[in-house]
Amino acid sequence: MRAILLGMVVEALNLADPPGMEAACLILPGFLNPLESPVLNHMTPDALRDWFARAPDGPCTWISGEVIVLAEHLEVVAFQFDQDRYLMFFSALEATLGTDPDLAEDVLQNWVGTFRPAKDHRLIKFIRADANDPEQMFDYHLWPLRNPRQVFQFGQFLVDVAMQHWQTMRYITQYLYQPAYPALTKLYQRTLKNHEGCRQAGFRPILNSDIESGGYYGCEKT
């Protein structure tokens, strides 16, 4: 649990270099340093077999009928698009900082300018389930869709997966994501704007969030 919290703080601080990691450890004494804890580069075949046990063999879209809770405020949903399998992680930030308002203020200021996440929120990240090289797992050139013409369906489908999570945890009022590439930003913007299920569930894209650092976007319950 403590390692999760530190991981979220490091992410929130957007600290990629070792001095940043040291700083995160300094401001949170006693937290585990993920650099010193065993870090796996991929999910084991056993776990994937378990989570994708009911996934179809043929090409289609498939969302597991369950949310897998890995730890407090950390969940994953397994899904498949065409014949490729993915994992979408949902994690909260607020538990990390809840006991120290001053630290929370500092982190959030660094994270997204003056924007403040809602109390019940989730950060979203997804990867290909078969990604096993940390250097390549977010290089979109290496993980193309089998049919590029399905990119808009894929975008819609990603929101479907998030909505599946929300069906299980309806107290969540805000989902945030951080596109790393301009093309993804445009795709997500278009998708969120036009996603019927998202609208029907009462979510709308976050506007005027004054995002200056970190580049987070999202949608929230109105």
Added chain:
Amino acid sequence: MAVKKREMDPKVIESKRRSVLHFMSVAQKAQQDGTVKRIPAGNGKPVIQELRIKST
């Protein structure tokens, strides 16, 4: 939505990489310890749809 970041950001990639690797470790440990909880979503059945050749 506000759009501020237009180029690929290596720090964002690194941040994502760190957190996902960490999530994987947590997942692995939870699997080993048998502490993973599975909550049915919706009616508990998988959602399956056909692929569309061209999206709207």
